Amino acid sequence: MEGPLTWGQQDIWRAVVAAAPQEHYLNIARVFPGPRRPVTVQRAMRALDALVARHESLRTRLTGPRDAPRRLVRPTARPHVEVTSEPADLVRDRLAAEPFRYTDEWPLRVAFVVDGEHVRQVVLVLCHLAADGHAADLVVRDFRLLLIRDALPPVTAATPRELAEWQRSEEGARVSERAVAFWLEEYARMDPVPEAALVPGSPRFLEATMSSTALAAAAQAVAARHRVSSSTVLLAAAVRLAGGLTGQRHCGMRVIVNNRFAADRRDVVSTISQEGLVLLDLDVPSFGDLVRQGWTAAMRAYRQAWFDPYAMEEAVSAAGPGIRSFGCFNDQRLVQRDEPGAAAPDERSLREAAERTEVAWTDAMDRNICDFRLHLGGEPGRMEVSLYADTALLGPAGIERYLRELETLVVDAAAGGGT
Amino acid sequence: MLTDGELRERLAGLVAEATDGEVEAAEVLAGPARLADLGVTSLGLLRLIDAVDTAFGVEVDPDAFETLDDLVRNVRAREAG
Secondary structure: OEEOOOHHHHHHHHHHHHHOOOHHHHOEEEEEEOOOOOOEHHHHHHHHHHHHHHOHHHHEEEEOOOOOOEEEEOOOOOOEEEEEOOOHHHHHHHHHOOOOOOOOOOOEEEEEEEEOOEEEEEEEEEOOOOOOHHHHHHHHHHHHHHHHOOOOOOOOOOOHHHHHHHHOOHHHHHHHHHHHHHHHHHHHHOOOOOOOOOOOOOOOEEEEEEEEHHHHHHHHHHHHHHOOOHHHHHHHHHHHHHHHHHOOOEEEEEEEEOOOOOHHHOOOOOOOOEEEEEEEEOOOOOHHHHHHHHHHHHHHHHHOOOOOHHHHHHHHOOOOOOOOOOOEEEEOOOOOOOOOOOOOOOHHHHHHHHHOOEEEEEEEEOOOOOOEEEEEEEEOOEEEEEEEEEOOOOOHHHHHHHHHHHHHHHHHHHHHOOO | OOOHHHHHHHHHHHHHHHOOOOOOHHHHHHOOOEHHHHOOOHHHHHHHHHHHHHHHOOOOOHHHOOEHHHHHHHHHHHHHO
């Protein structure tokens, strides 16, 4: 059965086209242990068949022209499966290293890491057209259950096909138009972003990753003080530093929004995350004021991140020279809760922790859709912040400086108290 | 139209659903506490706003309410408008 791409898929497809043939960075990889009571490869294959039968998006390929592809859903599919005794991390990296062949490969690669007869670990690599990060976690959840059960309760969440239908309905159009109108109002307040002025390096795009326990502790402390999430604190800091680079007073940054706030979309196995727009007025007395402003702006932005990407592109591209959002902020910890009641760290321990912060170069690319992308991840107590930037915009030293300043800004705010 | 009491109960139920039961309807109905103080996170608020929109056709501004009573007033005012 053939149909149009969903809005989320259209967004991903634009990113694919912009980065091809180096779009493998969009692949989503997961590794999880096999069941405690070990299962055979044969049993695991049955579970995989049931998983693919359960989720339409895992049986979907693209068809049609590259500039306007459509979804082609099949009743059955058998994705690439390997049985191996290699270490799972190596298998994951190998399976994730190549872009998917969108028209003739199923959007899922699987490896069963075995020890003799039994499956010890399962490696999944998903095409971003089939799943976003949350959907990947849902696929893992179902796969784990199917390894130990023969059947699961029926899926109640909307299918990608139903989403696409709704998006083309009058109500869908209204929702998209409302989001476009919100973005245009924000664009009207934005100051222009200067043209990128540096001589780009080769490869043109570089990514550095900062690993910091200080930032994790400081962001929590500032968040607790202002009764917001640590994500909001980091977003406010990111926009403030972006404004420092561009000279803007009103600076807008895009944020990845998972779009799963409505009950019927929470468990959708598809790509439904899209971008929201957070515009901040940086002319405020203190960082604390910016954090509070950031909370309100983010809450509004999260509600307006569900739209037809081509309609949005057309609308905002007419906003005027230099009037554009600066970069993209992706906090993959967004669905996690901050630890309640964690004791606020003292200044000395924060400064000492910051001494141990490390920055490493983690990726390089020749092409990308985005000229500045911050990615927040890590584990509780240790944040990993990656900054991926166009070297025409920010050279290697500037990339590292931005990351270090992000940490310093939040650590200073945590240490300063009351601001 | 629901009475104020029925509306309060309905909205408190939506708070419980939006937080996956981590905040119970009875807690919300018990007093004038701010929803954030009861443990409603930003994610919970976004789900709540969406649920209110679906149930009542009313879009509440996240800045416009802190307590259940604020939310009741907001829904009433927007229904009337």
